[in-house]
Amino acid sequence: EAGVTQFPSHSVIEKGQTVTLRCDPISGHDNLYWYRRVMGKEIKFLLHFVKESKQDESGMPNNRFLAERTGGTYSTLKVQPAELEDSGVYFCASSQDRKAGVETQYFGPGTRLLVL
Amino acid sequence: AQTVTQSQPEMSVQEAETVTLSCTYDTSESNYYLFWYKQPPSRQMILVIRQEAYKQQNATENRFSVNFQKAAKSFSLKISDSQLGDTAMYFCAFMKRYSGGGADGLTFGKGTHLIIQP
Numbered sequence: 001e002a003g004v005t006q007f008p009s010h011s012v013i014e015k016g017q018t019v020t021l022r023c024d025p026i027s028g029h030d031n032l033y034w035y036r037r038v039m040g041k042e043i044k045f046l047l048h049f050v051k052e053s054k055q056d057e058s059g060m061p062n063n064r065f066l067a068e069r070t071g072g073t074y075s076t077l078k079v080q081p082a083e084l085e086d087s088g089v090y091f092c093a094s095s096q097d098r099k100a101g102v103e104t105q106y107f108g109p110g111t112r113l114l115v116l
Numbered sequence: 117a118q119t120v121t122q123s124q125p126e127m128s129v130q131e132a133e134t135v136t137l138s139c140t141y142d143t144s145e146s147n148y149y150l151f152w153y154k155q156p157p158s159r160q161m162i163l164v165i166r167q168e169a170y171k172q173q174n175a176t177e178n179r180f181s182v183n184f185q186k187a188a189k190s191f192s193l194k195i196s197d198s199q200l201g202d203t204a205m206y207f208c209a210f211m212k213r214y215s216g217g218g219a220d221g222l223t224f225g226k227g228t229h230l231i232i233q234p
Contacts, residue, residue, distance in 0.1 A: 045221030107161040
C-alpha cells in the first residue's frame with residue numbers, strides 16, 4: 001500500500017509568487033492534516049480535513065494560505081503571494097476514521113519551500 | 117493549549133548503548149495520546165511508539181519503550197541496544213482525544229537529534 005505522498009519535494013520561488021503544494025493521503029484515510037516546520041522551530045499544525053470538509057483550520061497563519069481537498073481525496077495548499085517567512089518544510093499526514101479509534105497519523109516526506 | 121518540551125537538542129551515544137530521550141508536556145486535558153516519531157536523514161517521519169493516556173502500562177515496541185508518568189506529565193523514550201539506523205531526529209507529540217473518538221492535530225516538541233556513533 002502506498003504511503004502519503006507529497007509534490008513537489010522542493011520548491012524555490014521568489015517573494016510575491018504563488019506556490020501550490022499537493023498531498024495524496026493513504027487510500028481510505030478520511031483525515032488529512034497539514035503541518036509546517038520553520039527552521040529552528042517546532043512542527044506546527046496548520047489545518048485538518050475530514051473528507052472534503054475543513055474540521056479545524058486554527059493553525060493557518062493568514063489568508064495568504066488556502067487549502068482545499070477536492071472530493072475528499074488529495075489536498076492542495078496554496079500560498080499566494082509567498083513571503084520570506086513562509087519558507088520551511090510543509091508536511092502532510094493522514095489517518096483513518098476517527099471513530100475507529102485508530103488515531104495514528106502517517107506522514108509524507110514533506111515539501112521544502114524556499115522563498116527568496 | 118498544550119505544549120511539548122524536549123530539553124535535549126542533540127544527543128550522541130555509542131552503538132549498542134541504551135539512550136533515553138526526555139519529553140515533558142503541559143495540558144489540562146485528561147484524555148489524550150502521546151507519540152514518538154522518528155525522522156531519519158531521508159526525511160520521511162515514521163511512528164516509533166504510541167501511548168494512550170488512560171493506559172497505565174508503558175508502551176513497548178521491540179527495542180523502544182516509554183516511561184509514561186502521567187502525574188508528572190513526562191513521556192521519555194528509551195532505546196535499548198542502539199543501532200546506527202537509529203540516527204535521526206526524534207519528535208515527541210501530543211494529541212488531544214475527544215470522547216466521541218475524534219482528535220485534534222498533533223502538538224510537537226522541537227525534536228532531539230540523536231546520533232549513534234559506530
